[in-house]
Amino acid sequence: MRLEDxxxxxxxxxxxxRMIVNVMFTGNWLLKELSCQLKPLGLxxxxxxxLGILRGQYPNPxxxxxxxxxxxxxxxxxxRLVDKLLEKGLVTRCQCSENRRKVDxxxxxxxxxxxxxTDKIIQGLEERFKQINPDEAALIGELMDKIRDCH
Amino acid sequence: MRLEDxxxxxxxxxxxxRMIVNVMFTGNWLLKELSCQLKPLGLxxxxxxxLGILRGQYPNPxxxxxxxxxxxxxxxxxxRLVDKLLEKGLVTRCQCSENRRKVDxxxxxxxxxxxxxTDKIIQGLEERFKQINPDEAALIGELMDKIRDCH
DNA sequence: CCTATATAGTTGTATATACAACTTATGTTT
DNA sequence: AAACATAAGTTGTATATACAACTATATAGG
Numbered sequence: 001m002r003l004e005d006x007x008x009x010x011x012x013x014x015x016x017x018r019m020i021v022n023v024m025f026t027g028n029w030l031l032k033e034l035s036c037q038l039k040p041l042g043l044x045x046x047x048x049x050x051l052g053i054l055r056g057q058y059p060n061p062x063x064x065x066x067x068x069x070x071x072x073x074x075x076x077x078x079x080r081l082v083d084k085l086l087e088k089g090l091v092t093r094c095q096c097s098e099n100r101r102k103v104d105x106x107x108x109x110x111x112x113x114x115x116x117x118t119d120k121i122i123q124g125l126e127e128r129f130k131q132i133n134p135d136e137a138a139l140i141g142e143l144m145d146k147i148r149d150c151h
Numbered sequence: 152m153r154l155e156d157x158x159x160x161x162x163x164x165x166x167x168x169r170m171i172v173n174v175m176f177t178g179n180w181l182l183k184e185l186s187c188q189l190k191p192l193g194l195x196x197x198x199x200x201x202l203g204i205l206r207g208q209y210p211n212p213x214x215x216x217x218x219x220x221x222x223x224x225x226x227x228x229x230x231r232l233v234d235k236l237l238e239k240g241l242v243t244r245c246q247c248s249e250n251r252r253k254v255d256x257x258x259x260x261x262x263x264x265x266x267x268x269t270d271k272i273i274q275g276l277e278e279r280f281k282q283i284n285p286d287e288a289a290l291i292g293e294l295m296d297k298i299r300d301c302h
Numbered sequence: 303c304c305t306a307t308a309t310a311g312t313t314g315t316a317t318a319t320a321c322a323a324c325t326t327a328t329g330t331t332t
Numbered sequence: 333a334a335a336c337a338t339a340a341g342t343t344g345t346a347t348a349t350a351c352a353a354c355t356a357t358a359t360a361g362g
Contacts, residue, residue: 027178
């Protein structure tokens with residue numbers, strides 16, 4: 001559906017205005033599609049994001065700082081996200097012996113297993129977008145980079 | 152900055168995967184840019200969104216239902232958003248006499264004045280994206296529509 | 303009419319988010 | 333080595349969000 005129909009709005013002031021609103025709207029739309037599919041697994045999109053980062057480090061530990069700088073949404077509270085994952089047994093956490101200010105966080109076997117499920121969800125999402133061909137997908141990616149490159 | 156550098160990640164599994172992550176990331180990034188500029192005016196982006204919808208109806212009233220179906224984020228609680236705007240004197244609210252289940256919400260003069268300020272902010276944002284030319288902006292808009300058009 | 307159903311908002315609650323203040327540990331000066 | 337500064341996490345709190353349950357009004361059927 002066109003953005004104008006989604007928002008029941010006749011038009012936008014300029015192509016740039018329409019672009020800004022549409023990227024925010026579509027980003028949020030995508031996030032909700034994803035969240036809603038992750039929910040049955042008991043994961044929020046942010047928790048899934050953290051798990052993915054931990055898998056990237058596996059079998060090495062990650063610190064909260066490392067997690068934070070790689071998260072999609074930097075402002076959220078990594079400590080409490082990790083708390084949640086800990087409760088579910090998806091990660092382990094212990095004080096780093098070399099630098100006791102740091103905490104070492106490692107994804108567990110159970111966490112890795114769960115990620116296999118979420119991988120399938122992401123893959124399902126990708127397949128849902130087959131009306132977008134790979135060239136277009138790449139183009140969209142480049143254009144997004146370009147939007148953020150405005151200083 | 153490229154998405155890979157933002158997230159300190161080497162690569163993505165496919166152009167589609169990169170697209171999905173990049174649209175979510177960039178949408179959120181845009182939202183924060185906007186929110187952070189609206190904050191000095193004491194408005195959240197959602198409150199600004201509602202005010203804009205009310206201006207679209209002005210001088211006619213809008214009901215909560217109408218607001219809800221036009222909001223960028225439909226799941227948020229329109230009642231409480233309007234409460235906030237009411238506290239700030241930016242809207243009036245009264246029971247609709249023809250159908251007493253409905254409430255008529257109208258933007259006040261003060262609300263209209265404030266929107267002039269937020270218009271400037273949006274315009275400022277648009278100008279920040281001058282590295283994107285109007286054709287590209289239009290293209291991005293169309294591609295966003297296409298992403299959501301996947302049934 | 304009286305009951306059932308649908309509509310329009312409101313309220314409650316659990317969770318999440320944003321931001322600032324606070325600990326604790328390490329590094330740096332003098 | 334004491335004092336100060338910085339770094340890495342944690343905690344507190346106010347606000348926001350998501351979802352479900354609830355209230356009040358209106359419409360429709362028997």
